[in-house]
Amino acid sequence: MTEPVTTLNASREARAGGFSGYLALLLMLAFLGYGIWSLVGVIEGGDNAAATDFMGLIGSLFLFFLLSAGFYMIQPNQGVAITLFGAYKGTDRNEGLRWVWPWMGKAKISLRANNLISEKIKVNDLRGNPIEMAAQVVWRVTDTAQALFDVDDYKAFVLAQIEAAVRTIGARYPYDDFTHQEVTLRGNHDQVGAELRAELMARLAVAGITVDECGFTHLAYAQEIAGAMLRRQQAEAVVAARKTLVEGAVGMVEMALEMLSAKNVVELDDERRAAMVSNLMVVLCGERDTQPVVNTGTLYS
Numbered sequence: 001m002t003e004p005v006t007t008l009n010a011s012r013e014a015r016a017g018g019f020s021g022y023l024a025l026l027l028m029l030a031f032l033g034y035g036i037w038s039l040v041g042v043i044e045g046g047d048n049a050a051a052t053d054f055m056g057l058i059g060s061l062f063l064f065f066l067l068s069a070g071f072y073m074i075q076p077n078q079g080v081a082i083t084l085f086g087a088y089k090g091t092d093r094n095e096g097l098r099w100v101w102p103w104m105g106k107a108k109i110s111l112r113a114n115n116l117i118s119e120k121i122k123v124n125d126l127r128g129n130p131i132e133m134a135a136q137v138v139w140r141v142t143d144t145a146q147a148l149f150d151v152d153d154y155k156a157f158v159l160a161q162i163e164a165a166v167r168t169i170g171a172r173y174p175y176d177d178f179t180h181q182e183v184t185l186r187g188n189h190d191q192v193g194a195e196l197r198a199e200l201m202a203r204l205a206v207a208g209i210t211v212d213e214c215g216f217t218h219l220a221y222a223q224e225i226a227g228a229m230l231r232r233q234q235a236e237a238v239v240a241a242r243k244t245l246v247e248g249a250v251g252m253v254e255m256a257l258e259m260l261s262a263k264n265v266v267e268l269d270d271e272r273r274a275a276m277v278s279n280l281m282v283v284l285c286g287e288r289d290t291q292p293v294v295n296t297g298t299l300y301s
Contacts, residue, residue, distance in 0.1 A: 010150055011146050012146070013143045013145040014089075015090050015092075015093070016080075016092040018080070018092040018098045018100050019099045020098065020099070021071050021072075021073075021096070021099040024067050025071075028067040032060070035056070035060030035064060069102035070099045071097065072098050072106050074096060074098055074108075077111045078108060078110055078111060078112075079091045079092065079093045079108070079111055079144045080107065082100055082104050083104065085103075109141060109144050111140060111141055111144075112140060113138055113140045114158075115138050116158065117134065118134050118135045118162050118166065120132050120133070121133055123166065123170035123171060125170055125185065129174075129221065129222075132220050132222055134166075134217050134218035135196065135214055136216075137200065138212040138213045139204070141154070142208055145208065146208030147207050150206055150207060154207045154208075157207050158207070158209060161204055165200045168199060169195055170185065172195075173192060185219055189215065196214050196215075197214045200214060
């Protein structure tokens with residue numbers, strides 16, 4: 001399994017100190033009302049308007065626009081990474097209307113589960129046979145700081161690491177094994193899928209991403225060898241069936257000879273015993289119905 005990539009300056013998520021946006025909204029409305037009241041005083045006073053009205057109007061408008069620039073909205077399963085002049089200050093995960101100082105940067109990131117089906121890629125399995133593979137992966141962000149600041153584009157990073165992990169797992173096992181003595185891609189879905197998930201989690205840990213589940217959606221021989229491998233599978237299946245049939249026929253012949261001898265039905269010399277074995281094997285292993293031949297003479301003619 002691939003070792004997780006670590007860096008000395010790896011980011012770690014911290015909780016940000018955002019404020020409730022509803023309190024800021026009330027303050028903004030209050031400053032707006034005070035600004036309107038000051039504006040009325042300036043208009044009514046004309047040239048004789050008090051300096052406090054001018055100052056109140058300017059101050060209330062300034063605070064109104066200052067507060068309005070700090071609002072942001074957080075939906076369920078969403079986070080906002082907050083920075084101050086490029087320095088990461090924390091992540092706000094509280095849902096609803098939120099507010100921070102306008103000079104602080106805000107970057108939204110989804111914490112929801114993402115379902116991704118990779119493109120079909122060609123991989124050489126353990127025996128060097130070219131096969132086609134595609135995987136389905138359910139992933140989500142668990143550490144917003146790592147996802148935003150430790151990799152350039154975390155979604156593109158996920159795509160690249162899925163392809164790399166599929167290639168690694170595909171090259172680790174053979175596609176199939178007719179002797180059923182090895183772990184194979186086609187015959188051990190659960191085990192191989194678990195190893196794929198472990199491989200992906202190790203690769204994506206640097207980006208603060210976890211994998212909930214994964215598996216193969218496409219697994220087949222490449223087109224250039226698919227026909228040859230199909231004929232090989234058919235041939236091996238026929239050989240296996242023949243082997244089972246012959247083993248059963250030999251047991252039946254052996255049982256027939258033992259019962260004939262035990263009950264003294266007939267005594268056969270070695271030559272006639274061999275002929276009887278041959279006839280029984282033909283009857284039991286033949287693919288066509290046998291045509292009986294009635295012997296009206298003696299056993300030896």
